[in-house]
Each structure stands twice: as structure tokens, then as C-alpha cells.
Amino acid sequence: xxQRQTGGxxxxxxxxxxxxxxxxxxxDVKEIAYDVFRQxxxxxxxxxxxxxxxxxxxxxxxxxxxxxxxSPESLGNAKNPDFQRALFRVQEEYATTxxxxxxxxxxxxxxxxxxxxxxxxxxxxxxxxxxxxxxxxSEQVAMLGAVFMARYVNxxxxxxxxxxxxxRNYWLPVIRGLSQPxxxxxxxxxxxxxxxxxxxxxTFTQLFLERYPGLLTLGFEEEQYSWISExxxxxxxxxxxxxxTKLQLAATNSTELEHVLTKVNFGEYADNLRNLLKANPIxxxxxxxxxxxxxxEFKRFSEIWANSAIKSFDLTSVGIAIAxxxxxxxxxxxxxxxxxxxx
Numbered sequence: 001x002x003q004r005q006t007g008g009x010x011x012x013x014x015x016x017x018x019x020x021x022x023x024x025x026x027x028d029v030k031e032i033a034y035d036v037f038r039q040x041x042x043x044x045x046x047x048x049x050x051x052x053x054x055x056x057x058x059x060x061x062x063x064x065x066x067x068x069x070x071s072p073e074s075l076g077n078a079k080n081p082d083f084q085r086a087l088f089r090v091q092e093e094y095a096t097t098x099x100x101x102x103x104x105x106x107x108x109x110x111x112x113x114x115x116x117x118x119x120x121x122x123x124x125x126x127x128x129x130x131x132x133x134x135x136x137x138s139e140q141v142a143m144l145g146a147v148f149m150a151r152y153v154n155x156x157x158x159x160x161x162x163x164x165x166x167x168r169n170y171w172l173p174v175i176r177g178l179s180q181p182x183x184x185x186x187x188x189x190x191x192x193x194x195x196x197x198x199x200x201x202x203t204f205t206q207l208f209l210e211r212y213p214g215l216l217t218l219g220f221e222e223e224q225y226s227w228i229s230e231x232x233x234x235x236x237x238x239x240x241x242x243x244x245t246k247l248q249l250a251a252t253n254s255t256e257l258e259h260v261l262t263k264v265n266f267g268e269y270a271d272n273l274r275n276l277l278k279a280n281p282i283x284x285x286x287x288x289x290x291x292x293x294x295x296x297e298f299k300r301f302s303e304i305w306a307n308s309a310i311k312s313f314d315l316t317s318v319g320i321a322i323a324x325x326x327x328x329x330x331x332x333x334x335x336x337x338x339x340x341x342x343x
Contacts, residue, residue, distance in 0.1 A: 024075045026068060030061070033078075034057065036091075037091045037092075040088055056095045059091055059095075060091060070115075074115050083113075086130055089130050089131065090110050101138050101141075105141065105325050108328055109129050112325070113130065128318050132192055132322065133325075136194070139185070140189050141323075142174075142178060144315065144322055146174055146178055147310050147323065148319075148324065148326075149327060150310075151202065151314075153327070155170055156252070156253070159241070160215050160241060163212050167294055168295070174331075178304060180307060181308050183308075183309060186313060189319070193318050194322060195313050199312070202311055202312075204302045204306060209287070213254070214248060216287065217242070217248050217277075217278075219243050219248040220279065221247075225272075254277065261273065320342065321342065
């Protein structure tokens with residue numbers, strides 16, 4: 001049985017029956033959620049109240065179904081006041097606005113938050129993200145997602161076709177239909193605590209040169225670096241992907257190269273190899289041409305990137321949490337968990 005607790009007009013009540021335990025059922029948690037909402041939501045006129053309660057039930061059911069699917073053991077966290085407060089916040093926002101995009105975004109973050117316990121860093125960040133997301137427009141959330149994908153998500157690729165496939169599969173759904181943000185919009189996103197506009201900027205071509213230097217190199221002649229010959233039998237080089245008459249390092253990015261460097265002692269030449277990975281790239285014009293040929297959305301995105309503050313925008317942990325939820329909603333549950341970025 002639920003234990004109702006009353007308070008003043010501005011109070012918020014989260015206490016439930018004292019015999020709750022970790023083995024809560026779906027029905028238990030649903031009743032807790034409905035009860036907390038009824039006790040704490042602002043009293044409205046009859047018609048508005050009915051609409052709000054229906055929306056609260058709808059978003060609660062959507063959340064619980066997703067939680068059961070992804071992490072049924074997390075239902076036990078419903079006994080915690082902090083969990084109930086987070087759930088009520090989601091119900092309150094959706095009951096008020098009825099915005100389905102916002103509702104789905106909040107559900108994804110609430111599911112991630114429900115997997116956390118004990119006041120962890122991720123729990124704190126996700127609690128804050130649940131408060132912050134409703135202060136952003138859907139266009140601003142989409143912009144966060146684009147910055148996140150362009151700056152913070154690295155999908156490995158071992159070949160040029162795989163790089164193209166990654167861009168189509170991961171980037172395209174996130175940047176499609178994006179509008180160029182005004183300075184005021186970017187300023188508001190920063191004001192909301194989702195990021196900051198720095199003095200430094202990242203060019204469109206740098207986004208790819210930093211990720212895939214080994215896929216964007218024109219290679220080198222062995223004669224240019226005579227010292228490399230003593231390492232050829234150690235698997236550090238291979239024929240250049242763009243010009244088989246030349247060589248390149250057998251690594252597509254810095255992470256792969258560092259792995260190679262841990263297996264073989266290259267001595268004083270380790271730094272030379274790091275520099276060689278990024279040497280002799282294809283031109284910026286060629287990078288633009290290749291990427292933009294994949295889909296017209298990439299050309300539009302490159303123009304947005306060049307002509308707005310997003311090229312100088314750094315995300316905060318809260319911005320990452322919101323952007324991740326947006327990307328996961330577009331890309332599906334196969335997209336990695338937010339834990340990777342909030343560790």
C-alpha cells in the first residue's frame with residue numbers, strides 16, 4: 001500500500017510506503033509513479049488536468065517499458081527519493097508540453113539515469129540533463145547532437161569504404177535537415193550549461209584528418225625515410241591505400257598506432273612514426289569533395305560548420321548527456337551507452 005504524504009502548496013512529496021524493497025515489480029513502480037505525480041503536479045482545470053494525467057501515464061508507461069527491456073534490475077531504484085524526483089520531473093515536463101520529441105529524449109536519459117546509483121558522477125550529470133533539456137528547443141538539441149557526433153564520437157574504420165559507410169550510417173541521420181544556428185541560439189545553449197564557445201576552432205577537414213589520418217594519406221616513398229626499412233618486417237608499414245606504389249603506416253588512427261608502439265620497441269623512432277601517420281594528407285579540397293559526394297547533406301553541413309559557432313563549441317558533461325540521448329534516439333540502441341563519455 002502506498003503511504004500518502006501531504007505538504008504545503010510549494011512542497012514536493014516523494015515518500016512512499018516503508019516496506020519497499022529491491023524486488024519491486026513493474027506494477028509497483030508504475031503505482032509509485034502515478035502516486036507521486038498525483039500528489040505533486042499543479043492542480044489544473046478539469047479538462048487540462050485530465051490531459052496532463054493521461055500524458056503522465058503515457059510517458060511513465062513508455063519509460064517503464066524501455067527500462068524493463070534494457071535494465072529490469074534497475075526497477076529496484078524506484079524506492080529512492082532521487083529516482084522518484086527524476087521520474088516526476090519527466091512526467092511533469094511531458095504532461096505540460098505534450099512534446100513527443102522532448103518526451104522521447106527525456107525517457108532515454110531517465111533510463112540511463114535509472115541504471116545509476118549511489119550519487120555517481122553519471123547520476124549527477126543525468127539528473128542535471130533532465131532539468132536542462134526542457135530549456136532547449138528541438139533545433140538546439142539537434143545542434144548539440146551534431147556537435148557531439150562531429151567532435152566526440154569516433155567510429156573505427158579499417159578501409160576507405162568503411163569510413164564512407166560510417167559517415168552514412170552515423171553522421172547522416174544526425175545532421176540531416178539541420179538548420180544553421182544563429183549566434184543567439186548558440187549563446188542560449190551555452191547559457192543553459194550545455195557547452196561553451198571557445199576562441200579556438202576546428203575546421204571541417206580537421207574532423208576527418210584527426211579521426212582517419214591513415215585513410216586520408218597519399219603515402220610516402222621508402223627512400224624518403226631510410227630508417228623505416230629496418231621496421232618493415234615488424235608489420236608497421238603497408239602499401240598505401242590511395243597509391244599502392246607507395247607505403248603508409250599500418251594504422252588508420254593514433255589509437256591503432258599507439259597499440260603497435262606498445263608491442264614493438266621503436267626507440268627514438270616512435271615519435272617519427274607518430275608524425276609520419278599524419279604526414280602527406282590529401283588536400284582539404286579533396287576531403288571536402290569526397291565527403292560531400294556521399295550526400296548533399298554533407299555539403300550543407302560543411303557550410304553550416306564553416307559559417308557558425310559550432311566549429312568552436314565545446315560540450316559540457318550535461319551537453320554530452322543530452323546530445324547522446326538525441327543521437328541514440330536517432331541511431332537506435334546499438335549506439336554505445338553514455339558511460340563511455342561520462343566516466
